[in-house]
Amino acid sequence: MTDAHVGLVGPDADGAAAVVGNAGGHAHVGTASDVLAADVDAVAALSESALYELVRAGLAAGTPVLAVNAGDGVPSAATADRDRALRRLVRGEYAERERPTLAVDARRETYRALADVMLVTAEAARISEFAIDATGESGTEHVDTVRADGVVVATPAGSRGYTRTDDGPVLSPAVDAVAVVPIAPFRVECPDWVVSLPATLSVERDETDVALLVDDADVALVEPGAPVDIAHGAPVTLAVTGEDA
CATH class of the missing domain: 2.60.200.30 (Probable inorganic polyphosphate/atp-NAD kinase; domain 2)
Structure with a gap:
């Protein structure tokens, strides 16, 4: 993903925005509704509650979301690996895994x-x-x-x-x-x-x-x-x- 626009929701979103910018991406920080309205290429949910917030706000099926510290139920990056995972997200170096919702x-x-x-x-x-x-x-x-x-x-x-x-x-x-x-x-x-x-x-x-x-x-x-x-x-x-x- 080149010149990626990445939405960031959750704790220390400003710190995550600096990582996205240094990796060559464009960060959009805000609530789940705010970042989804910004027409981003991908989203990072920086906590389990942020991931749930994004789902309730209408996260589209085709928008990839990087989960950080999101519990055992979904594949997620550990907090200590957040910056590396964000850089890979900006560069498009990830696999996609679908999970069902209700x-x-x-x-x-x-x-x-x-x-x-x-x-x-x-x-x-x-x-x-x-x-x-x-x-x-x-x-x-x-x-x-x-x-x-x-x-x-x-x-x-x-x-x-x-x-x-x-x-x-x-x-x-x-x-x-x-x-x-x-x-x-x-x-x-x-x-x-x-x-x-x-x-x-x-x-x-x-x-x-x-x-x-x-x-x-x-x-x-x-x-x-x-x-x-x-x-x-x-x-x-x-x-x-x-x-x-």
């Missing part, structure tokens, strides 16, 4: 998640009842109803994060499915599920407010009976600059 429709709004979508009680130590439905070749089927603190739907990237702490399944990026994991279920024996999309979550009975979280953002409260519809979203293209690039 399109989430709730309360007449549409959101996009890279790791997971969660319904969770807003008050500690309170439970609600959640229904899970999934659509397969034979149509839409009810998967289960569970009383729990919440329920998480995770992509292959997200299955290596929060759901793993609840002993949820780890999914390969090649699997066209999501993991559904209850949070602190009331039943002693409560399974996790691997289901195809589209799927629907809903609150069947509430004893407290139930919040909808998209990756690391609390975006809305969900009322009983209101569906949270989850389908495939546009994929994210990751710029991998390590030895496997």
Whole structure:
């Protein structure tokens, strides 16, 4: 990539901008919405939360994003390797790896998640009842109803994060499915599920407010009976600059 325009989102973006400039590129520093509006050639997400912010802001499937210190779910550069990775990004020395996202429709709004979508009680130590439905070749089927603190739907990237702490399944990026994991279920024996999309979550009975979280953002409260519809979203293209690039 010659004379590359690179958007930078996250901590120490000004320091990263100096690296991009010294490598012959043009840096654009700002919020996720700001840098995407600048029509950049590539983007660097300088933290896990910055990567999620970019996905929610509408990162296009064809725009390569270099992730830095973004956790175990996606290929990312370590903080200590940031400058080297940025120089390689400017020079176009990277491989592209696609990761799926989730399109989430709730309360007449549409959101996009890279790791997971969660319904969770807003008050500690309170439970609600959640229904899970999934659509397969034979149509839409009810998967289960569970009383729990919440329920998480995770992509292959997200299955290596929060759901793993609840002993949820780890999914390969090649699997066209999501993991559904209850949070602190009331039943002693409560399974996790691997289901195809589209799927629907809903609150069947509430004893407290139930919040909808998209990756690391609390975006809305969900009322009983209101569906949270989850389908495939546009994929994210990751710029991998390590030895496997």
